[in-house]
Amino acid sequence: MKARERVATWGSALPARSQRSTFGLRVSYIALSAYSPPPLLTEERSGRSEARADALSGALRVGRASCAAIASRIWALLAGRGTGSAAAEMSYGSSSIASGAKTATRTFDFGRTHVVRPKGRHLATVVWLHGLGDNGASWSQLLETLPLPNIKWICPTAPTRPVAIFGGFPSTSWFDVTDLSEDGPDDIEGLDASAAHVANLLSTEPADIKLGVGGFSMGAATALYSATSCAHGTYGNGKPYPVNLSSVVGLSGWLPCARSLKSKLEGSQDAARRASSLPILLCHGKGDEVVLYKHGERSAQVLKSNRFENVTFKTYNGLGHYTVPGEMDDVCKFLTATLGLDGSHS
Numbered sequence: 216m217k218a219r220e221r222v223a224t225w226g227s228a229l230p231a232r233s234q235r236s237t238f239g240l241r242v243s244y245i246a247l248s249a250y251s252p253p254p255l256l257t258e259e260r261s262g263r264s265e266a267r268a269d270a271l272s273g274a275l276r277v278g279r280a281s282c283a284a285i286a287s288r289i290w291a292l293l294a295g296r297g298t299g300s301a302a303a304e305m306s307y308g309s310s311s312i313a314s315g316a317k318t319a320t321r322t323f324d325f326g327r328t329h330v331v332r333p334k335g336r337h338l339a340t341v342v343w344l345h346g347l348g349d350n351g352a353s354w355s356q357l358l359e360t361l362p363l364p365n366i367k368w369i370c371p372t373a374p375t376r377p378v379a380i381f382g383g384f385p386s387t388s389w390f391d392v393t394d395l396s397e398d399g400p401d402d403i404e405g406l407d408a409s410a411a412h413v414a415n416l417l418s419t420e421p422a423d424i425k426l427g428v429g430g431f432s433m434g435a436a437t438a439l440y441s442a443t444s445c446a447h448g449t450y451g452n453g454k455p456y457p458v459n460l461s462s463v464v465g466l467s468g469w470l471p472c473a474r475s476l477k478s479k480l481e482g483s484q485d486a487a488r489r490a491s492s493l494p495i496l497l498c499h500g501k502g503d504e505v506v507l508y509k510h511g512e513r514s515a516q517v518l519k520s521n522r523f524e525n526v527t528f529k530t531y532n533g534l535g536h537y538t539v540p541g542e543m544d545d546v547c548k549f550l551t552a553t554l555g556l557d558g559s560h561s
Contacts, residue, residue: 323408326372326387328416329355335364339554340420341427341462342369342413344434347378347395348386354431357538361547365556367424369416373409389437390471396510397473397517403451406471410441410450417458425554427462429546432506432536435468439495439514443472446490446523447479462553463495464546467506467536470514476521490522494553497526498542500534 329351345354351370358368373387380392390405417426430438442463444456451472472479480486495518499511508530515528529545551557 321404321408323374323376323405323412325374325412326350327352328372329370331355331359331368331370333365333367337367337421337424338365338556339425339427339461339550340367340369340417341429341464341550341554342371342416344371344389344409344413344428344430344437345373345387346430346432346434346467347380347388347392349434350387357543361543363547363550363556366550366554367420371412371416376405389433392433395432395469395506397469397471397514398510401472401475403472406437406440407450407452407454409437410444410456411454413437413441414456414458425461426458427464427550427554428460429462429464429466430468431466431538432468435465435497436471438463439465439468439518440471442493442495442523443470443476443479443490446493447483447486448489460493462550463493464498464549465496465514466498466538466542466546467500467503467511468497468514469506469510470517473514473517476517480521487522491524493523493525494549495523495526496529496546496549498529498531498545500531500536502533502535505536 327350343351343354343358345351350372352372355368355370358370373389375385375387376391377383378386378388378391380394388405389409391402393399413428417428420426428438428441429435442460444450445458445460447456449455470476480490497511497515497518499506499508501508503511512528512530515526518526527549529542531539531542534542
């Protein structure tokens, strides 16, 4: 399918009203056809709570909106048009609660962090990372509906920065990116800053609490970078990684620094031991047109071939760049098993 045709196809699935995409862009589309949730979510509603079904339905809608937002923006840039003639109108909010991470050349101001308190006894804490252009609030609303009462969820917001894939247009982004795959150049400085922010959020948790990190799309890529940093024991800049992860989840993402992973881990028995014992769940839809399925599959293969022996890769036929109840059920089962929540009392 040609780029212009793909833009038209994605655009026709969007509602006419303004809607925030999975990538967080506020997109105003005019005279587009009305959106109807697919049958899957309607059928799943009977077996789940209304709140959870509504949250998942919203996640699916904004996921599809993100495809059109990115496609329209990139098409405008490739065609030589400025932001004024792009198909989508984009606006960005500022955060009221921020923390900073400073590197040698750049300072990163992270946005607001949203926390979902455990409904039962606190046994584990998971930092969950949103996708490109999104914020922590959207995922916190979905995570709150999951049947995991013993988990505390921490949902930070990425810094707003110029993003190369948008031609330098600013967006919330965990690191700079030119290609949503393991093939693009790696922004080590940005990745280190975001991984350090995640580790800082986890480092204040009580010693008896198990720790995890997960994310969607670019958030999944950042979670996987945190996983490889944990296994190696250091960030890309050589500074020590300070926390021990017990579980990692990546939805519709890719593995940054895949080309250098082998040289990073080889020669260290401690790194090999940490890599082999770290449980990682990767989930990817075969219909994903934003981060192609082959990149998720390739990321799992690279991890497994570099001593990450406890990697589970799950595929979903027809799933695009969004989540569905079946995928979130798999996430719940994985976290319950790897964080020791099986015999917990809520």
